Amino acid sequence: MLIAFTDLQLTGQAEESFVGLENFRRAFGDEDFLNAVWLTLVFTVLSSLIGQNTLGLTLAALMRRASKPVRTLTGGIVVTAWVLPEVVAGFLLYAFFRREGTLNAILDWLRLPSQNWLFTLPILAVSFANVWRGTAFSMLVYSAALNEIPQEITEAAEVDGAGGWRRMWHITLPMIRRSIGTNLMLNTLQTLSVFGLIWVMTRGGPGGRSQTLPLFMYEQAFQNSLIGYGTAVALLLLLVGSLFSLVYMRLLRTEV
Secondary structure (H helix, E strand, O other): OOOHOOOOOOOOOOOOOOOOOHHHHHHEEEEEEHHHHHHHHHHHHHHHHHHHHHHHHHHHHHHHHOHHHHHHHHHHHHHHHHOOOOHHHHHHHHHHHOOOOOHHHHHHOOOOOOOOOOHHHHHHHHHHHHHHHHHHHHHHHHHHHHOOHHHHHHHHHHOOOOOOHHHHHHHHHHHOOHHHHHHHHHHHHHHHOOOHHHHHHOOOOOOOOOOOOOHHHHHHHHOOOOHHHHHHHHHHHHHHHHHHHHHHHHHHHHHO
């Protein structure tokens, strides 16, 4: 932590010196850093708060009513993506999105326009990749939470004429809200630290359009040899994660 307040470098000067808050002032005046903060928030909201959370809950709700073979097959496919190493998942999604990849082959077969997704929409491509890889955790959390809802309550609502959406909004979501809050917090913290997936797919490019804070921190510390500055960025990333955690913990506390 103390390194963040020095000008330590991998190459160049022999000894570091204390620079106080200069690295932090530099960060907030650095357009590349501010761009990385924005892209980190976009990546987190799209892939974690919206993507993994919504898809995980949807799959859990659908699998609750599905037959056992369907549950087994779907669960196996989703969990397989989750247990893959991040780098392996990155290579698979790179092969899917690249110009000569699987997605464009499907679009060409359907006679639909194709494009270089990793160049034109890099942040959306890596967000999709993170949703594909991480949805299993949300699905398992919500499956366990849904199984805790007494069947009598759901059956009584059906007898009273409540439709599926009404039951979901007025019964299911309120009864699993603590699981939702916990899942959101854990998914957010995991997404904020994603490095290998994005590095393999785009390396933060093109032109920094998919460079989140972990990649920016790596670039400054190890490619530009600015260890002090990179450590300061790491502390700011830790602060962002702490702020998200405080918000979720406050929400969970008010629901007790």
